[in-house]
Structure formats: structure tokens, C-alpha cells
Amino acid sequence: MSLLSPESLSVFISPSELVALRWRGWRPQIAEKISRPLTPAPEKAWAGAARAFAELLRESPAGRRVRVILSSHFVHYELQPWRADLNDSAEELAIARLAFAQIYAEAAADWQVCLSDEAPGRSKLAAAVDSELLASLEEAATASHNRLLAIQPYLAAAANYWQPGLDRKQARWLVVHEAGRLTLALAENKQWRWIRSLRIGPNWAAELPELLDNESLLAGRDETPTAQALIFAPAHPELALPAGSRWSFRSLQPAPRRNFSPLTDGRFAFALLG
Secondary structure, three states, X not given: OOOOOOEEEEEEEOOOEEEEEEEEOOOOEXXXXXXXXXXXXXXXXXXXXXXXXXXXXXXXXXXXXXEEEEOHHHEEEEEEOOOOOOOOHHHHHHHHHHHHHHHHHHHHHHEEEEEOOOOOOOOEEEEEEEHHHXXXXXXXXXXXXXXXXXXXXXXXXXXXXXXXXXXXXXXXXXXXXXXXXXXXXXXXXXXXXXXXXXXXXXOOOOOHHHHXXXXXXXXXXXXXXXXXXXXXXXXXXOOOXXXXXXXXXXXEOOOOEOOEOOOOOHHHHHHHOO
């Protein structure tokens, strides 16, 4: 790798697939698209993905900058309400860890928790990931002499990417799809109001109005006669969304660019977020 042509990797890992984009140049362009199907490991859901990530880095030249996006299958989410009585980020993290422990008991003892960066007075998204998974990704980068710049939950990466559509006073749901799972987050007045991740079946798109109606009830927001939802389902670029309900759906697709078409390369959009 020449210093005149820096390279980086954006990698999305899930239980069923690893997808990656190799970027080249000071104004990065996609130089290679990589997709590897995976079989979920029996010992830990993320073990196969971690091994595939390590293999990918071993096969790559050293010195690359690497960003990783974690499937929501590997992440637990909670909404952390604003509390004026907390003094600093350490206390906020302690409260978030306690919340996960109350829900998941001993399973949460080995999770690493992070919080979204929000303005004072706003709720935060809390994400928890198995510390062993994070350590394995960091070890793979170190062993291959690459630099791991960031590890992001899929929902956080999608929310950052599509922020202009969410940063409004009007309430909007962000629905983030991947194989076997939907993650739903409600944003209003520039802050998060609700978050939940659900396992889904193959008919999830047809069931979306009912599913969102149920989530709205749980979130205490069923009074709205019409509601908007932004759907990011990169593996389904021509997704048919149901009509005839109170829901207004908008399908989100990244813009075409050199070596990337949302119509034919949709599965690589998972890594494009990084």
C-alpha cells in the first residue's frame, strides 16, 4: 500500500454474512467489494463472524484503517432518559449498566456499554456488546498490523448516516432491517423517544403497519392519526411497502457512486455506513 494512495476497510459483520468495502485514495473510492457467507457458530453467535473478520485482515496488507459495524444480532439496546442529577459520563454509564443488569441479569456482567453523544437534556441510546467480541476484533486488528478506528452498532451507524431525515420536530420512526431482525427507533424534537430490536420472519414488510402500531402503543404514541417511518432495508432495494394504513413510508437508499449501485450492490450498503 502506497502512502500516496491510503486504503481503508469498512466491514459489517452479522451471524450470516460478512460484507466489506475496500476504499482507496485521498478522496476515497470503492476499490473492492467483499462478501462472505457465514454459518453461526454453536459456541457463541458472534464467533464465526469474529473468525471471518480476522481472516479478512490476515489476507489484507498491513497498515489499513478499519471501521466495523456490528449487526443488531450482537447488540442490546436501551433508552437512557436524561437525568439532571447525574454529574458526569461515568455516572451515566453506571446507570446504563445497571439498567441492562436488571433486564438481563448475569448475562450482562461481561458486556461493554456505550452511550450516544447527545446534547444536555436529551435522552441517549445505550448499546451493550459482549466484551469478548470487542476484544477479539481488537486483537485481530493488532495481529494483522491494522488500525481499528471505530466499532459501531448498526443502528447507530444508520442513524448517523440518515440524520438529516430524523433531525426534525415531527416524530419519525427509523426502521433498520437486516436478515432476521428489525430495529426500531422513534425520534422527535431532535431526541430519541423509543428503541427496540425484534426478531422477524420473511413477511415483515407486509406486517410493518401492524408492527409499528404495536410499537407506538408501547411507546405511548398511539394518538397520532398519521405517522411517518423511514425504512432502511439495503438488501431489498425494491422493497414493496404496504399502503392503505395511517403510516407514510419512505424507503432509504444510499446514492449511487462509482463501483456501487443500490440496486445491484444493496447488501454492501451495510458496510457503506461505516
